[in-house]
Amino acid sequence: MRNWAILVISVLAIGVALATTRDVETGPSFQLIFRDTYSGTNETVINVGDSVRWVWRSGYHTTTSYDNLWDAEVSSVQRTFTYTFNQPGTYEYYCIPHESIGMVGTVRVRIPGDVDFSCVVDDADLLRVLFAFGATGARDEDLNYDRVVDDADLLIVLFNFGNSC
Numbered sequence: 001m002r003n004w005a006i007l008v009i010s011v012l013a014i015g016v017a018l019a020t021t022r023d024v025e026t027g028p029s030f031q032l033i034f035r036d037t038y039s040g041t042n043e044t045v046i047n048v049g050d051s052v053r054w055v056w057r058s059g060y061h062t063t064t065s066y067d068n069l070w071d072a073e074v075s076s077v078q079r080t081f082t083y084t085f086n087q088p089g090t091y092e093y094y095c096i097p098h099e100s101i102g103m104v105g106t107v108r109v110r111i112p113g114d115v116d117f118s119c120v121v122d123d124a125d126l127l128r129v130l131f132a133f134g135a136t137g138a139r140d141e142d143l144n145y146d147r148v149v150d151d152a153d154l155l156i157v158l159f160n161f162g163n164s165c
Contacts, residue, residue: 020145021051021082024105026074027058032098034063034105038145039138042105046085047112053082061103062096085109088119088165113160115140120164125157 022044023037034054036044044052054063054072056079063081064071069091072081085091088109095103113121115128132141132149141149143156 019049019051019084020046021053022046022145024052024054024063025057026054026061026063026095027056030058032059032095032101032103034093034095034103036105044105044107045140046107046109048086048088048109049084050109051082051084052107053080055080060097063093063105064096065091065093067091088114088117111160111163111165113143113157113163115143115157121157121160121162126154126161129153129157 024044025035025037027033028035034042036042039045046052054074056074056076060073060075062071062073063083070081070083070093072078072083074081085107088111091107091109093105093107108117110117111119111121113125115125118124129141129143129149132139133154135141135149136147138147139149141153143153146152
């Protein structure tokens with residue numbers, strides 16, 4: 001039984017360590033918006049080392065960082081653009097032709113397990129996961145993005161407890 005528990009924890013730890021790619025739709029259903037496919041909003045939350053892939057849905061758009069980190073066309077010609085975020089922080093971006101009408105987005109990058117974006121995985125993060133345990137939907141406490149705050153999210157906090165930016 002002990003070997004079984006070690007195997008399960010090891011598999012979960014490996015899954016936690018793998019980088020993921022989050023899709024953001026550009027111009028879905030002919031709307032002039034960016035839409036994260038997980039949250040359904042223009043805000044994307046990922047971990048350090050994860051990537052965001054902007055995916056063309058309609059029209060001509062760009063994804064352009066206000067900090068000049070990236071500037072890419074996303075259109076029927078260039079259907080996707082992917083950027084990997086290696087530093088925690090908040091990254092705001094916009095569509096050059098449509099910024100004035102509100103086509104903007106935000107990527108929030110955290111270290112794994114840092115629910116509250118404080119740059120340290122501590123008891124505050126642990127408590128947020130415990131208090132949200134069993135909740136469903138796109139939530140900050142859902143650290144593995146499966147839409148359920150559960151034991152896997154708790155393990156992510158515990159495995160990263162004490163880590164900081």
